[in-house]
Amino acid sequence: MGQEPEIAVETKERLIEAACEVFGERGYRRATVRDICRKAGCNAAAVNYHFGDKDALYALVLERTAEWADEDRPILLDGEAELSAAARLRVAVQSYMERLFATGRGAWHDKLMSNEMMDPTEALDKAIETLIRPKFNALMSIISELLGEKATDLEIRLYSINVVGLCMNFQRCRPAIEQLIPGLDYGYAGIDMLAELITRYSLAAMKDFRNS
Numbered sequence: 001m002g003q004e005p006e007i008a009v010e011t012k013e014r015l016i017e018a019a020c021e022v023f024g025e026r027g028y029r030r031a032t033v034r035d036i037c038r039k040a041g042c043n044a045a046a047v048n049y050h051f052g053d054k055d056a057l058y059a060l061v062l063e064r065t066a067e068w069a070d071e072d073r074p075i076l077l078d079g080e081a082e083l084s085a086a087a088r089l090r091v092a093v094q095s096y097m098e099r100l101f102a103t104g105r106g107a108w109h110d111k112l113m114s115n116e117m118m119d120p121t122e123a124l125d126k127a128i129e130t131l132i133r134p135k136f137n138a139l140m141s142i143i144s145e146l147l148g149e150k151a152t153d154l155e156i157r158l159y160s161i162n163v164v165g166l167c168m169n170f171q172r173c174r175p176a177i178e179q180l181i182p183g184l185d186y187g188y189a190g191i192d193m194l195a196e197l198i199t200r201y202s203l204a205a206m207k208d209f210r211n212s
Helices: 006-030 033-040 046-051 054-072 085-100 105-118 123-147 153-172 174-180 188-211
Strands: none
Touching: 006 033, 006 046, 006 054, 006 105, 033 046, 033 054, 046 054, 054 105, 054 123, 085 105, 085 123, 085 153, 085 188, 105 123, 123 153, 123 188, 153 174, 153 188
């Protein structure tokens, strides 16, 4: 089978870009194929022609935006071999916070996944298995080392989720936080400060667990 004509490739890319924005702003259920085609400047049948249906396009958008996000702001969970678990956690939190407050096309992925958390679709299961679980497992490896041998699998998972939640809180609740903490910096220096706070808070909780 030969390559697609250049015009077809360009049309598909326009549709994907438009879908990122429409799905991100309206969520899967409120977004319509007509809206996406209109924004992309395409015929109303273009989505079905190039992708099959709305579900297939949405699944592709989740995958593509995840790739963009990893390219723009990778979440660093592997770490350097010589770094302590505490240092690796600090790097992981910093990189995740930078991802949460990133701009550009990679930022669409976080918005799409936020919508998925509030209003799940059939795409969530695949997204968890292919996009979320590998990173979560890597985080769990760090947390397991910090908690020590007596930690159960459930405790490791709960402490890992807590770290993720602390990071997400500052992004999800930003409108309220900006009123409660006027002038809070969301630039690089501010994100660095928040990452340090989250890491120290988490490490203190895990130290308390080890000593209990």
